Amino acid sequence: MDEPAGETGRIHVAALVGPTAVGKSDAALALAQELHAEIVSCDSMQAYRGMDIGTAKPTPAQRALVPHHMIDVVDPSRALTAAGFQGLARRAIAGIAARGHLPLLVGGSGLYFRAVVDELRFPPRDARVKTNLESEALRLGAAALHERLRGLDPEAAARIEPGNGRRTVRALEVIEITGRPFSAGYSWRYHSHYELEVFGLTRPRPELYERIALRVEAMLGAGLVDEARGLAARGMSRAARQALGYKQILEAPEGAGRADLGPVIVRATKRFARRQESWFGADPRVRWLDGSDPAAIAGLGEALRAPASPR
Secondary structure, eight states, X not given: OOOOBXXXXXXXXXXXXXXXXXXXXXXXXXXXXXXXXXXXXXXXXXXXXXXXXXXXXXOHHHHHHSXXXXXXXXXXXXXXXXXXXXXXXXXXXXXXXXXXXXXEEEEOOHHHHHHHHBOOOOOOOOHHHHHHHHHHHHHXXXXXXXXXXXXXXXXXXXXXXXXXXXXXXXXXXXXXXXXSOGGGGOOOSOOBSSEEEEEEEEOOHHHHHHHHHHHHHHHHHTTXXXXXXXXXXHOOOHXXXXXXXXXXXXXXXXTOOHHHHHHHHHHHHHHHHHHHHXXXXXXXXXXXXXXXXXXXXXXXXXXXXXXXXXX
16 A cells, blocks of 8 residues: 555555454454555554463564554553553554555454544543542442442443443543543544544354354463463453453452363353444444455455545
8 A cells, every 4th residue: 555645635544343253363464465554453452461362462473474553562560541542553553654554453342443543532530539439349349330320321321331340430430520421521423533444344143153162262272371360460450350361260260270261251252242243333434244255355455445435
C-alpha cells in the first residue's frame, strides 16, 4: 500500500475483527504480507508482557514476518485502560502511515477497537474512589453494586452485565467523581477517526465452538496454568487478572487440574465470543466474511485495494 492517506486526507486504516478463535490472526498475517501492512493488535490482553499462551499472542516467527504493534507494551502488574490503549495505538498507527504502510488493526476487544477508531473520550479517574468501590464489590458482590448503578444510571446499567464488577465499579466511580451519569460521559456514535475499512470474520456457531474447545485444550497443554500462576505470584493488576483463562485458573479451587479447568474456560470463552459477535454485529461499518471460506479470505486483499466507499 503506497499511499497511507485516503482522499479525505485522513489516514487509511484497515481492520479485521470478530470473535475469538474465528481465525483472525492467520488471515491477518497473510493479508499483511500481501499488502505490506503492519499489524496493530486490538486485543487488550496481548498488550501485557508475559501473558503469551492464554492470549494466543503471535509467535516470534510471526512477528518477524510482519511488524506487530501493541504487543508487550505494559507489565501485567499495571492496568492498561482503554484511554491509555487509545493513545499508544494511535501513535503506532501514525508511525506506520508515516512509513507509507497500511495500518491493519486486528482483534476482538470491542471497546478498545472503538477507542482507537472512533472519537471516544473517557471520563476522569480517582484511585481512592475506585479502591473504596472495589472493596464494596468484594464485600457485597458485583450484583449489589450493579443494582445501585441501575438506580443512578439505568442506561449504563443496561450496557453492563450484572456480573461484570470491573465495569460496574468504573461507572460508579465516574458518577461519584463528576456527579453526572456515566452514560453521559461517552459518545457511542460511530464516528471514524480514520478513513476506515472494517472486515469481520464469522463462522457457524458449532464450528466456532469446536475451534474454541481445541484452542483451550492446546493452551492448557502448552502450560497456561503455570503461566497464569507464575504471573500472579509476581503480581497482576485487577484488569490483567480478568483475562480469559487466567481468571478461571486463578479463581479455581486449590488442586484444580486441566480436566477441571478446561470445561470452565471453554464455557467462559463461548460466552465471550457471543458478546463479541453482538458488539461487532451492531457496528454498521463491518463487512462480514465467512472465515471458513478460503475464497472469501483470499479476496480480502483485492477488496482493500478497491476504492473505499464513504464510511
